[in-house]
Amino acid sequence: MRKFLPWIVVGGLLLIAAFWYVNIKNGAVKVNQEVSKEWGNVETSYQRRNDLIGNLVKTVKGAADFEKSTLEAVTNARASASQVKIDPSNMTSEQLAQFNQAQGNLNSSLSRLLLTVENYPDLKANQNFLKLQDELASTENQILTARTRFNESVQKYNNYILVFPNSMFLGNYKEKPYFDAVAGAEKPVDVEFDFGNEKEAK
Secondary structure, eight states, X not given: OGGGHHHHHHHHHHHHHHHHHHXXXXXXXXXXXXXXXXHHXXXXXXXXHHHHHHHHHHHHHTSTTOOHXXXXXXXXXXXXXXXXXXXXXXXXXXXXXXXXXXXXXXXXXXXHHHHHGGGOHHHHXXXXXXXXXXXXXXXXXXXXXXXXXXXXXXXXXXXXXXXXXXXHHXXXXXXXXXXXXXXXXXXXXXXXXXXXXXXXXX
């Protein structure tokens, strides 16, 4: 029995190492799937906003003499934002920056549209328009929450794959980028209303 003892010990150590390796790999799969799930929630939130913006544009089109260029800017920005797609399993910081920029452009054009609405009292009193505005505000909160949770899942993923000794066995897992604020988002929006005549919001 003693002559087999070293082999039993070696076999036991190999078995422990195998379980340890499998556990590391399974852990990587779990944190990677968590990132994919949270990215799906981000996309769902942005898609809801895009749908609401489409309905908002249709409502605004019904207003007489509404600025055509403003509507076209929103429609074009919405189309551009919808075209930026990202694979969460292979995302890069450049792709995320492009996505962020497209959504930021849509935000800017939407803000200009909502400011222009101030010149249309009938539209401001339109119940459908007011409801869409409220839903958009709610959706912006959902987007903020989704982005925050995505960043938290990315942090957990990056910590898992980069920490030693996990990094020795997870070379095929790459570090994922975080959602950053759109450039200039830290600055307050300069909004000026003139309910009387022709003064425009800057």
